[in-house]
Amino acid sequence: MIFSLTDETYALLAGVEPPPDVDEKDFYFTIAVLDHLYWIAGSILGAVAGALITINTEGIDFAMTALFLVIAVEQWRSSPRHVPVYLGAAGTLACLLLFGPKNGRFLIPALVILVGGLLLLRPVLEREPQEEKGGGAS
Numbered sequence: 001m002i003f004s005l006t007d008e009t010y011a012l013l014a015g016v017e018p019p020p021d022v023d024e025k026d027f028y029f030t031i032a033v034l035d036h037l038y039w040i041a042g043s044i045l046g047a048v049a050g051a052l053i054t055i056n057t058e059g060i061d062f063a064m065t066a067l068f069l070v071i072a073v074e075q076w077r078s079s080p081r082h083v084p085v086y087l088g089a090a091g092t093l094a095c096l097l098l099f100g101p102k103n104g105r106f107l108i109p110a111l112v113i114l115v116g117g118l119l120l121l122r123p124v125l126e127r128e129p130q131e132e133k134g135g136g137a138s
Contacts, residue, residue, distance in 0.1 A: 004033070004036060010071075011074055014079075016031075084125070087114060092106070092114075094110075094113070095110040
């Protein structure tokens with residue numbers, strides 16, 4: 001289902017459990033398909049409305065920042081571990097200070113740090129919370 005991954009779909013799939021009487025794969029696939037249909041329909045309606053209605057859209061670009069913040073807060077609340085957040089923030093800040101903000105040239109190195117760090121920490125991050133507290137079987 002990687003083809004269907006968008007921010008909105010990821011946020012929904014990460015924070016929801018399928019009902020017990022519903023097949024998990026069907027549940028996730030239906031969410032992904034509906035998200036894409038809503039996205040396509042919204043894009044078409046937006047294009048038509050944008051062509052017909054002329055308004056001052058100054059400042060509306062903040063909507064994407066607000067959407068990202070809402071998704072990030074929900075992820076923070078639903079996840080027991082916050083290492084990816086700290087890794088992403090530290091890597092991005094380090095690259096921003098090292099490479100500067102000009103033309104976004106800090107983004108690729110920051111993503112490399114984040115992906116590399118998550119790959120290295122994957123065994124730790126995938127461990128069950130009980131194992132970390134000493135509650136796992138020995």
